[in-house]
Amino acid sequence: MSDTELLSLQTDHLHTLQQRYQQALDAHGYDSLLVSSGAAPRRYGDDQSWHFQGYGPFLHWTGLTGWEHCWLLIRPGQRPVLWLHQPVDFWHATPVLPWEPWQDAVDIDTLEQPGAPSLPRVGRLAVIGDPACLTGVAGDHNPVALLAALDETRVHKTxxxxxxxxxxxxxxxxxxxxxxxxxxxxxxxxxxxxxxxxxxxxxxxxxxxxxxxxxxxxxxxxxxxxxxxxxxxxxxxxxxxxxxxxxxxxxxxxxxxxxxxxxxxxxxxxxxxxxxxxxxxxxxxxxxxxxxxxxxxxxxxxxxxxxxxxxxxxxxxxxxxxxxxxxxxxxxxxxxxxxxxxxxxxxxxxxxxxxxxxxxxxxxxxxxxxxxxxxxxxxxxxxxxxxxxxxxxxxxxxxxxxxxxxxxxxxxxxxxxxxxxxxxxxxxxx
CATH class of the missing domain: 3.90.230.10 (Creatinase/methionine aminopeptidase superfamily)
Structure with a gap:
């Protein structure tokens, strides 16, 4: 399969995920979902971090394995919103996202600082990800029943x-x-x-x-x-x-x-x-x-x-x-x-x-x-x-x-x- 064909399938993939997630959110009484990409934890007693690869649901939507401190907002009937962490940093290279067709189906914004973005009116909100990254974020954190339903969205591959x-x-x-x-x-x-x-x-x-x-x-x-x-x-x-x-x-x-x-x-x-x-x-x-x-x-x-x-x-x-x-x-x-x-x-x-x-x-x-x-x-x-x-x-x-x-x-x-x-x-x- 050519790269062009593969990229065209990704847009269909996002539409399918939008439907699957809407069903899961409706079934569990949530109006919106905020997904954390996660961040690499520091090694104990050290100033170095473990290597980072990202949280499963975030990867399911974006495929962005190396992006820390990013967030994805999913609301039934609305376009997903993706916040990419792009700090001004002279110690490390800041990743750059090349344009691909799937980005036409998503609103993309940037964050200079770690931490959750300011959200629009989102109703009853679920927030999922590494608990260490969710401190201070409003919403229900990692609700067990919803997480199980979201796991089911990954069983049948697009x-x-x-x-x-x-x-x-x-x-x-x-x-x-x-x-x-x-x-x-x-x-x-x-x-x-x-x-x-x-x-x-x-x-x-x-x-x-x-x-x-x-x-x-x-x-x-x-x-x-x-x-x-x-x-x-x-x-x-x-x-x-x-x-x-x-x-x-x-x-x-x-x-x-x-x-x-x-x-x-x-x-x-x-x-x-x-x-x-x-x-x-x-x-x-x-x-x-x-x-x-x-x-x-x-x-x-x-x-x-x-x-x-x-x-x-x-x-x-x-x-x-x-x-x-x-x-x-x-x-x-x-x-x-x-x-x-x-x-x-x-x-x-x-x-x-x-x-x-x-x-x-x-x-x-x-x-x-x-x-x-x-x-x-x-x-x-x-x-x-x-x-x-x-x-x-x-x-x-x-x-x-x-x-x-x-x-x-x-x-x-x-x-x-x-x-x-x-x-x-x-x-x-x-």
Whole structure:
């Protein structure tokens, strides 16, 4: 999609949000809504601030990720009003907003000082955002029922949002390709990170989340947060979970690569990739997301048996005995949007057999979800299994061999369509 087409969709997006927000405000008895963009808090005991990316509802409307101390006023039947903080400052650069078509649908003003603007007559007012930024602002702050209704406005993506998510996927894939090439050339985790950033043109601080880059056994830590600067003696495996933020919208992609001498691990990657594609094909309106999660466990069981990691038990027994949860301990995925783990995913708690599942809804057209099965060799989870009553069904020598490769995760971002699904990630690989 061209930039011109994408920008034209943004105006339609704003009209849709105006309708959705009007319904939410009417349902909860409010005449207007003031949204804070937020501001980066200071680090405790320091004069430096944390990096800032903006509050979800503000990003949903504007996509302006780096703008602090800004405000958006929404009133049913009237044009939104956007106040941009533009201080006179010789210490920092003041951001400049380039003109785009969506600005014709919004009244834009500026503020030199932090703090809420003076408002016209707005009736009963709700104000939402970081409570630290709302001190002294008139109105009802963060009313719980209204916030829940506004979260629902983000569940079904507009055409503009889908286009942004697709672009975020395409940009991230260029980084994943560069990361794999760096790994195969023997790079350290730090150098893999640099290769990813160079290819995407995005600073780590501006990414939608801290990239997970685990080489060898580090791939077995689900949210591994460090980057070793030492090149590995042998590059056995790479797990990279990294995305890009485009106009506020996030991609969240994971790929796993095997080193040239790791035939067994490469076969497991291929098997998990085939399973992951089948799970993506399950995405469709009317499908309970937890059913995809449970189908993933059946697939993991089949893969464990085929690889000889577990013997003497059928797939159902591996699941019922909890063996698959040792190798695949997290949920199958989550909603995706202006937040990586987007809101409104758990109207009911996850079931006891999937305690870490972040999405418990039945899928509907317009939702965007991640599908991310994994197969890991995590000592703290495997050790009790290897010393327990089921130990005789495990292949400890093969497990020990594969532990130095850490684990596998493969993750795509998938749009639920009216008839099935559109894989935004694989489309970018074609």
């Amino acid at each position: 055409g503009y949002e889908v286009a942004c998510l697709a672009r975020a996927n395409a940009l991230a894939l260029s980084g994943h390709r560069a990361a794999r090439e760096a790994f195969l050339a023997g790079a350290s985790e730090f150098d893999v990170s640099l290769a990813y950033q160079q290819a995407t043109g995005q600073r780590e601080a501006d990414a939608p989340y801290h990239s997970i880059i685990g080489v060898n056994e580090h791939a077995g830590t689900l949210h591994y947060q460090y980057y070793s600067t030492d090149a590995p003696a042998q590059s056995r495996s790479l797990l990279i979970d990294a995305g890009v933020r485009f106009r506020g919208y996030c991609s969240d992609i994971t790929r796993t690569s095997a080193g040239p001498q790791e035939a067994r691990f490469a076969a497991l990657i291929q098997g998990l990739d085939q399973l992951q594609r089948r799970l993506c094909d399950m995405v469709a309106p009317g499908v309970a997301y937890v059913d995809i999660h449970r189908k993933a466990h059946q697939g993991i069981a089949a893969l464990l048996g085929a690889a000889g990691l577990v013997t003497g038990l059928d797939d159902d027994a591996m699941v019922s005995e909890g063996i698959t949860r040792v190798f695949f301990p997290h949920g199958i995925g989550h909603f995706l949007g202006v937040q990586v783990h987007d809101v409104a995913g758990k109207p009911v708690p996850p079931p006891t057999d999937a305690p870490f599942l972040r999405l418990t809804r039945t899928l509907e057209a317009g939702m965007v979800v991640t599908i991310e099965p994994g197969l890991y060799f995590i000592p703290s989870l495997l050790d009790p299994l290897l010393s327990g009553p089921l130990a005789g069904h495990l292949n400890p020598s093969l497990i020990r061999e594969l532990q130095s490769c850490g684990g596998i995760r493969i993750e795509d971002n998938v749009l639920v369509t009216g008839a099935g699904a559109r894989n935004l990630t694989r489309a970018g690989e074609a």
